[in-house]
Each structure stands twice: as C-alpha cells, then as structure tokens.
Amino acid sequence: MITRDPQAFLAHACALAPDFGPGTARAAFLVSPDGFVRAEQSAQDNRYMATADAFDAGAALREHHGLHRALSAELPVFCFPGHEDTPDAVFPNNVFATAPGRLVIGRMRHEVRRREALRSDIRGFFRDVLGYAETDLSAQPHPCELTGALVIDRARGLGFCGLSERCDEAGAALMHDAFGLRATLMFELAPGEYHTNVVLAVLAGRAALVCPGGFADPAVVGALEALYGPHAVMLSPAEHAAFAGNAIALAERSVWMSRRARQALSAGTREALEQRAGFAVRSVPLEAIEAGGGSLRCCVAEVF
Known part of the structure; x- marks a missing residue:
C-alpha cells in the first residue's frame, strides 16, 4: 500500500x-566533514x-570524530572520507541507504549533492x-532523498x-519499491520543512518522536499518535528547533541525539523516553555540524 x-x-x-x-541496524557508516562549508x-x-x-570545519571534524567514537561503543561504525567538492557529504543518509542485501542510491534535488x-x-x-545488490x-528525474525524506519503521516495514x-x-513510490515496504504514507510537510527526519523519528519500531508543527495535516500526527500509542512523544517547538526530532535508535534500548537536542528536552519528554519507553538518551556535541542544517540522525547511514 502507498x-x-x-x-x-x-x-x-x-x-x-x-x-x-530488525528494528535497528547491524552497522552504520559516516562520511567525514572534510571541506565542510555552507x-x-x-x-x-x-x-x-x-x-x-558560522561554519567551523575544524570544530566539525572534532565533533565528527567524537560521534564516530561514541556510536562505535554500540555497534560497528565505519567512516568514508569527505571531499571539498561535496560540502554536504557529512549527511550521507540522504544519498545512501540499505535494505538487507541491497544498497539504495537516492536522487538528490541539488546538483552539489548529486x-x-x-x-x-x-x-x-x-x-x-x-556483496550487496544495487538499486x-x-x-532518474524524480527527487527522492532517501531516509531524509522517508522515515522507515524497519520492524513493521512502514514508510512515512x-x-x-x-x-x-x-x-516516494520509487523508494517504497526500493526498500520493499509493506505500506507508505505520503503527506505534505509544513511550509519551511525540507526533510521528514527533522520532524519525525521512529525508534526501534516501538516509539516515535513527533514534531507536530512539521506536518501540514494534523491528521498525519493523529495517525502517528494512534499507531505508536503511549510511546508517541509529541515534541514542543523548542525541542523541534533544537533537532530533537532528528534522533535515531541504533540499539533496542538507547536513542541518540545531539547535545543541543538533549538539553532542550522537557522533563515530560525525558520521562516518556526513559521511563515509559525504556530508552537511555545518549548524546554528543554537534553544534558545529548542525550549522550545516542537519543533526545526528542525518550523519548516520544505517547498514541492514
């Protein structure tokens, strides 16, 4: 269904x-922020x-090394070098994504990212x-920026x-087929939003972080709340602005986000994640990288 x-x-x-x-990846890869400029x-x-x-390439490199080291404590993580000709390559999940045994390569809107x-x-x-097959x-001419535009519930085979x-x-239809999903819901983002993964994170197939202001249609927010029930956590505008929706679960019991995002979490959000959903909230400083318009989840390309 789509x-x-x-x-x-x-x-x-x-x-x-x-x-x-599996609801979480078996490994992940990063791309170093070499040549990190606007x-x-x-x-x-x-x-x-x-x-x-506001771009500081040296600080971004230091932060990225810290991210690599931190995530490697939880699962295997490898890193490819960046290049001055591709200043956005630190966010590889928009271009490369995987399904079991298959690499998917997306179509980016902007030539600098293509x-x-x-x-x-x-x-x-x-x-x-x-030995992965390649899709x-x-x-092709239709923009489809992979797991930036498409948030996937890997446990149930659902796409948002x-x-x-x-x-x-x-x-969207091309990605639905490429990942072999059971069902995909398409919807308009709110004006000014560019990627779904800034306003929605599905965590290990059993919880969701939702920024209601990022969706043009409140009915989509209602559907997410109904689907994930007590573990659908509605984020405030301040949490949204701090990239708290740009989070990822790389293991069953932990969720990763930037330090700025974690600091912005309300007491209610922390309780919902830690006490009710059972996630340890983990973070690393990424202020320099966030100047590029993305945060932690954007830096992580999952390997399934």
Whole structure:
C-alpha cells in the first residue's frame, strides 16, 4: 500500500506485526566533514542552515570524530572520507541507504549533492566487499532523498514520506519499491520543512518522536499518535528547533541525539523516553555540524 489517506494507512498498519525485519541496524557508516562549508544550493530550501561565517570545519571534524567514537561503543561504525567538492557529504543518509542485501542510491534535488551519488568507493564497498545488490535511483528525474525524506519503521516495514521539493510522489513510490515496504504514507510537510527526519523519528519500531508543527495535516500526527500509542512523544517547538526530532535508535534500548537536542528536552519528554519507553538518551556535541542544517540522525547511514 502507498497512500495519502492517513486513516486507510493506519487501519492497514495496525494489522501488521513487527516481523518485517530488525528494528535497528547491524552497522552504520559516516562520511567525514572534510571541506565542510555552507553549500548555497542546499541553503535555498534548508532554513536550518547557518550563515557562512558560522561554519567551523575544524570544530566539525572534532565533533565528527567524537560521534564516530561514541556510536562505535554500540555497534560497528565505519567512516568514508569527505571531499571539498561535496560540502554536504557529512549527511550521507540522504544519498545512501540499505535494505538487507541491497544498497539504495537516492536522487538528490541539488546538483552539489548529486555528486555524492557518484562515489565509486562507497558503491564498491557495498558491491564488492559486502556483496550487496544495487538499486540506483540517482539518474532518474524524480527527487527522492532517501531516509531524509522517508522515515522507515524497519520492524513493521512502514514508510512515512514527507513531500517537498526534496521528494515528490513519484520519488516516494520509487523508494517504497526500493526498500520493499509493506505500506507508505505520503503527506505534505509544513511550509519551511525540507526533510521528514527533522520532524519525525521512529525508534526501534516501538516509539516515535513527533514534531507536530512539521506536518501540514494534523491528521498525519493523529495517525502517528494512534499507531505508536503511549510511546508517541509529541515534541514542543523548542525541542523541534533544537533537532530533537532528528534522533535515531541504533540499539533496542538507547536513542541518540545531539547535545543541543538533549538539553532542550522537557522533563515530560525525558520521562516518556526513559521511563515509559525504556530508552537511555545518549548524546554528543554537534553544534558545529548542525550549522550545516542537519543533526545526528542525518550523519548516520544505517547498514541492514
């Protein structure tokens, strides 16, 4: 099923068991922020991006090393180098994503990011080392920025795809097929939002962080609340602005977000995550990287 109807999607999704696959990845990869500067093309539709004078490449590299070290305590994490020609490559999950045995390569809206899809080292690693098949969406005309635009509940095989200039309906359908999902809900993001994963995180298939202000249609928020029940955590505008929705669970009992996001969490949100949903909230400083308009989840490409 792929639909714009929240109620039809909800009825179908509620009947699905969490037996589609593991709810969390078996490994992850990063791309180092070498050449980390403001990409003016990307800034056209990313309101979270800072001004050029706020970018500090040295600080971003230090933060990224800390992120790599921290995540490696939880699962295997490897890192590819960045390049001056691809200043946004520190956010690889928009370009590269995986399903079991398959590498998916997305179609980016901006040319500066389409260069990343040409990387022979990342393609070759998955093809020649891991033996993954390749689904290459990068050469077709419809934008589909993978797990930036599409938040996936891996346990149930559900997709939540926000439509914007970074992903159209045809792109959503291409991703739905590429990941082999059981059902995908398409919806409009609120004006000014560029990626779904800034306003929604599905955690290990059993909880969700939701920024209500990021959705054009309140019915989508209602469907998420109904689907994830007591573990659907509604984030405040302040938590939203601090990237608390750009979080990821890489293990069953922990959720990762930036230090700024964690500091912004209300007592109620922390209780919902830690006491009710059973997640330890873990964080690392990423203020320099967040100047690029994304946060921790954007830095992490999952390997399933």
